[in-house]
Amino acid sequence: MLTDRQLLILQVIIDDFIRSGQPVGSRTLSKKEEISFSSATIRNEMADLEELGYIEKTHISSGRVPSEKGYRYYVDHLLSPQRLTQEDIKKIKSIFAERIYELEKIVQKSARILSDLTNYTSIVLGPAVKDNKLKRIQIIPLNKETAVAIIVTDTGHVENRVITVPASVNASDLEKMVNILNERLLGVPLIELKDKIYKEVANVLRTHIRNYDSMLKTIADTLDVPQEEKMFFAGKTNMLIQPEFSDIQKVRSLMMMIEQEKDFYRLLRKHSKKGIQVTIGRENQLSGMENCSLITATYSVGEEQLGTIAILGPTRMEYSRVITILNRVASDLSTVLTDWYQNN
Amino acid sequence: MLTDRQLLILQVIIDDFIRSGQPVGSRTLSKKEEISFSSATIRNEMADLEELGYIEKTHISSGRVPSEKGYRYYVDHLLSPQRLTQEDIKKIKSIFAERIYELEKIVQKSARILSDLTNYTSIVLGPAVKDNKLKRIQIIPLNKETAVAIIVTDTGHVENRVITVPASVNASDLEKMVNILNERLLGVPLIELKDKIYKEVANVLRTHIRNYDSMLKTIADTLDVPQEEKMFFAGKTNMLIQPEFSDIQKVRSLMMMIEQEKDFYRLLRKHSKKGIQVTIGRENQLSGMENCSLITATYSVGEEQLGTIAILGPTRMEYSRVITILNRVASDLSTVLTDWYQNN
DNA sequence: GTTAGCACTCGGACAAATTGAGTGCTAAAT
DNA sequence: ATTTAGCACTCAATTTGTCCGAGTGCTAAC
Structure with missing residues (x-):
């Protein structure tokens, strides 16, 4: 044409x-x-x-x-393909310089380096907890009424919540119950926990525990872990350097959108296709994003997609460079994490 | 004069x-x-x-x-003293509408309501974890090499960290060790944990556990919990409405200062005196704060100060109103938390 | 000690003039 | 049939000048 x-x-x-x-x-x-x-x-x-x-x-x-x-x-x-400079590569490598203990840390660091590298805002969607598998449930009483319930996953992620324990449930009941839960639920992905409790564990509990029903709902609710991945931002203020944001009104609507997080999270979720995705200006269908583009890449462990890394910049963005950087970081991240999971 | x-x-x-x-x-x-x-x-x-x-x-x-x-x-x-409207009071009360399970939640909510009430930025310094007392230590092995160490405090706060376990330490050693730690350290304030381990627990461990020394440092480091209180922001974008921040340069330096967090945390720590404290413009000795004032109040449980709530606004701030609101929120917060701690 | 009056200053708003970067169109050159 | 030079035209941005109003400081009268 x-x-x-x-x-x-x-x-x-x-x-x-x-x-x-x-x-x-x-x-x-x-x-x-x-x-x-x-x-x-x-x-x-x-x-x-x-x-x-x-x-x-x-x-x-x-x-x-x-x-x-x-x-x-x-x-x-x-797009004319870009080559990364030695310096860029060095910075990217620095993400993986330390030994990884926790996923969240490395994901946060990626966000920081990405914003540093591009001078735009970076957003990283951490691995969804819901796919982690249960390693251990622990309930630790705080006083007569309350206890803290702790869930540990195979990746070392810890979720915890304070719960109310009915007076009718005593310590030994609690312990027995926790034992049963651990026995039956080991290795179950967190997202299936709730379902599994009602379908498979409830029966067992009934035969072993007095008053099991008064605890069942509490426990099930507790194990109903948040579905949403955590979002990490870095370089939010970078946008303020861009000349297109010399207008305070634009800054305001953009910043409010980011601060609100919810809409933005939804937008990011739409970008979960594998590989690089670019949405430009109003394609994002989000007020405050009229002058912005969003570029995302996904990282994975083996074949399984874990999360998303993204750059938010003005529509007048260095697409070429950003895409190259995202590709590189996503692939390095995937390699390192795949390796890490294998030793887990 | x-x-x-x-x-x-x-x-x-x-x-x-x-x-x-x-x-x-x-x-x-x-x-x-x-x-x-x-x-x-x-x-x-x-x-x-x-x-x-x-x-x-x-x-x-x-x-x-x-x-x-x-x-x-x-x-x-x-200052001409102000009265709060019914609406203001209603909003403040709404902070405490739900049953409290976790301290952090209520503290976050306070920040949100404060910024909502004042149209300025609010910052809340959460209770310092370091003064909480140990309720339970738990070490849960993930695989041959790593385990996740979990610390639960009397307030239901949970800290966790992934640690490396030397191959020479087996599961039963680990269990014994955790038992000893729990026995000896129950009720000890987190800040004293590390010290106590070296001074009092090391000896006991030596007599009961093989290879105790290879674990000692790891454990001690793990229990060396972060000293700093968490900072919660709300209404960061509120500053953008203020006419004094129509200049993008001012916005930028302010936002960068806030994003950086470290300096700002230090400034906030200087405001730990009981009661209301006000610092105006350059009194804050922080670039980016030239046109801002900071007003803080502290909240406490009984006699013990727990944290700080603060409002950041332009020097042209409604001092009277903000002080009244902060006073009220701080005192309500103190009352509710004192009550809560008593039932703990 | 207070006030009215006056000369003066400055910022802001407005209009006119100027400049420069850019366009579209047309006719000539290739 | 393309391409280009030339020209008239447009608009934003800057500069200049003017005017107005809100404000001041000072002085002399009350």
Whole structure:
């Protein structure tokens, strides 16, 4: 549909605009070494590109800026692959410098390094706890009424909650109960726990424990662990450097959106397809994101997807560089974690 | 030092400026009902007040705005006590509407309500874990090499960490060891744990456990729980509404300061005196805080201070209202928590 | 000691003029 | 049939000048 020359012009416009942030005019373009025809020709081509919706003017006699459609085409077809510098690679490696003990730590560190590397905001979705398998349940009485219930998973993740223990349940009952639970539920993924308790463990409990029913619901509720992955942000203030956010109103709506977390989490969940995903501006369907793009990659252990790493930047983002970095971090993360899980 | 009339004028200037955000001129002042003398007189008085450093001009023929010294005097001597509306009280009560299970939850909720109530940013310093007393230690093996160590405190707080277990330590050793630790350390404040292990428990371990030394350091390190209280923020974006932060540069330096957390935590720790504390603008000695004031109150259980609740706003802050609200929330929080601890 | 009056200052709002980067269109050149 | 040079035109941004209003300081009268 587009001629080679139009593609060339589109690419150069977007590259230049990403670099400078300024609308690009025909004269500027004609001076580029890639371009060997006059500004008048360029003007004609630009008029066509505009008609097709790939570029826009900010006012009637201004240079052109990419439209969302333009960025979309650029991302889908025109990206010039980037190479990482030694320094970049060094920084990425530094994520894995220390021995890993806890998943969350390394995930948090990834977020920090990513924002550092890109100067945008990074968001990392930690591994979903729900797929971890139960290692141990423990209930530790605090006083007559309350106890703290603790769940340990095979990955070393610990969930805990304070619960009320009915007066009718005594310490030995509690202990017996915990033993049964541990016996029956070892290795069960957390998300199936609740179901399993009602279907398989309830019966056993009934035969062994007095008053089992008064505890059953409490226990089941406790084991009903949060479904949502934790979200880690880093570099939230990086967006404030971007010239497109010199308008305090835009900053405000963006920051509120981020602070609210819920909508943003949902958006991120839509990006769970494997590989790199890019959504540009209003494609994100979230107010406050009109001027932002979101790029995500997923990391996995073996074949199983664990989580998502993402970069949030202005639509005028260095797509090429960010994609390269995300790819690299996601793949390194996958390798390291796969290794780690195997020794677990 | 200042005459009554000067005080009156200072107070009215600050009240008006806090309300409007605009420099206050002699004509505006002379129309206030509290004021019964002419604008010329006011001009004379204002010239004096300026000379003494309580007010400033933004340019040579502008109205006056309060200086930091002015705010300081205002806060120390001129505050007109405020009454909370029914609505305010209702919101504050809503913090305590649900049954408390975990301290952190209620502390987080306080932060949310505070920012909601004031339209400024609120920060809450949670109870320091270090003063909690040990309820139970648990070590749960994950595989040959690693285990997760869990510490439960009397308040139901759970700390956990993944540790490496030397191959030479077997499961029964581990169990014995945990038993000894629990026996000897029950009720010890977390901050004293490490010390106590070396001084009192090491000997016992030596006599009962093979290879006790290879574990000792690991255990001691694990029990060396973070000293710092957790900080909860709410309403970070509220500052963006304030007209004094229409300048993106100011927003940026403030936000970076907040994101960094460390300096801000230190500042907050300086506010640990009982009762209300106010620091104004550069008194905070923190870049990014030049245009901000910080007001804090502490909450306690019985006589023991637990934590701090704080409001961060522009120097042009509604001091009176904020102080009233903080006082109320701190006292309610103290009452509820004291009660809660007693039943613990 | 207080106030009215006056000359003066400055910021903000507005309009007019200027500049420069950019466009679209047309006719000539290739 | 493309490409390009040239030209008229547009608009944002900057500069300049003007005016107004809110405010001040000072002085002389009350």
